[in-house]
Amino acid sequence: MLIENIHRLTARWWFRVIAFAGLSNVLIIPLLLYTSHLKNEIGYQYVYSILTESTVLFILIGLSILIEVLRGRGKWFSFGILFDKWAFKDVGMGAVLNLFFTFTIFIFATIFSAYSDVTNLAKSDIFIYLSLIIFIEAIIEEILFRGIIFQAVLERYGITIAILLNSILFGLGHLANPSINFYAIINIILAGVLFSGMYIKTKSLWMPISFHFFWNWFSALIGSPVSGIDFNISITNISWLELPAWLFGGSFGLEGGFFATILLFISGFITLKYSNVSPYLASILFERRYYESLILNKLKIDNG
Numbered sequence: 001m002l003i004e005n006i007h008r009l010t011a012r013w014w015f016r017v018i019a020f021a022g023l024s025n026v027l028i029i030p031l032l033l034y035t036s037h038l039k040n041e042i043g044y045q046y047v048y049s050i051l052t053e054s055t056v057l058f059i060l061i062g063l064s065i066l067i068e069v070l071r072g073r074g075k076w077f078s079f080g081i082l083f084d085k086w087a088f089k090d091v092g093m094g095a096v097l098n099l100f101f102t103f104t105i106f107i108f109a110t111i112f113s114a115y116s117d118v119t120n121l122a123k124s125d126i127f128i129y130l131s132l133i134i135f136i137e138a139i140i141e142e143i144l145f146r147g148i149i150f151q152a153v154l155e156r157y158g159i160t161i162a163i164l165l166n167s168i169l170f171g172l173g174h175l176a177n178p179s180i181n182f183y184a185i186i187n188i189i190l191a192g193v194l195f196s197g198m199y200i201k202t203k204s205l206w207m208p209i210s211f212h213f214f215w216n217w218f219s220a221l222i223g224s225p226v227s228g229i230d231f232n233i234s235i236t237n238i239s240w241l242e243l244p245a246w247l248f249g250g251s252f253g254l255e256g257g258f259f260a261t262i263l264l265f266i267s268g269f270i271t272l273k274y275s276n277v278s279p280y281l282a283s284i285l286f287e288r289r290y291y292e293s294l295i296l297n298k299l300k301i302d303n304g
Contacts, residue, residue, distance in 0.1 A: 007072035013156040020147075035048075035051075050132055061143065064143060071288060071292070072288065073287050079151065080199065080204045082204065084281075086202070093207060094214055097270065098218050102221075112242075130220070134213065135213050138216060142209045146166070146199045151199075153166070167196060170188060170192030171192060177227045181256060183246075183257075194211070196208075198271050202276065204278070219253060223235075224254045225240070225252060226253050227253055
């Protein structure tokens with residue numbers, strides 16, 4: 001009876017939203033308040049950031065797995081982290097798309113010959129720390145914006161409302177970033193549409209995580225700010241702020257320029273054409289949805 005009652009609760013989309021949002025805030029906010037005083041004690045900002053963000057990531061993944069396991073016919077990976085050959089394909093597509101477009105943007109940047117006389121290459125340890133931070137932040141954002149909550153809204157209200165709501169919130173979530181501007185917000189909203197579409201097409205978080213990470217990482221490697229933040233791990237001496245801002249994004253970074261808009265549309269087309277869901281994952285999600293529909297229909301009959 002207890003198991004059946006749990007399945008009845010988790011079958012409701014609103015319960016999953018409240019449970020994930022509520023528990024994550026209850027666990028993460030006190031953690032951030034508690035660890036804020038440790039920043040000076042640790043003595044190294046990068047180590048503090050990695051430890052804090054890794055703990056946040058662990059909490060988000062743990063909550064997602066817990067909610068999925070408690071669902072009827074649920075599996076621990078069914079919110080989007082099944083790692084099979086389709087996951088390798090999704091990760092590879094995100095990496096290759098960004099490698100190609102970043103290289104293309106780099107070539108165009110060299111045409112403008114905006115070079116700096118000073119090259120600030122990061123030390124190897126700092127490079128590793130900052131790369132890890134970019135990686136962890138990409139996973140955190142995708143779990144928050146394309147994880148349990150987005151999937152619950154998608155199940156209840158359908159593709160259009162879920163994508164619009166999610167993408168607008170994704171854009172609003174970057175309002176506090178340095179050098180934010182209207183065009184950058186539009187591109188971030190478009191990125192939210194792309195990442196949401198990637199999840200819907202693959203039923204997996206691997207492609208949006210991969211695309212998100214490699215876009216940020218490759219942008220940082222060629223010297224561009226990332227959402228207004230300069231990570232100082234550039235391997236080039238291009239002076240990005242001297243390039244046309246409407247093309248290259250200016251002080252906000254590449255996602256604030258027209259090149260990013262082109263990238264988003266082309267990536268969306270390629271995603272729709274060439275990406276697919278894992279048959280194994282599709283069968284699990286279908287079985288779970290069918291089982292939960294029986295539970296909800298039974299509740300309607302009993303209450304009717």
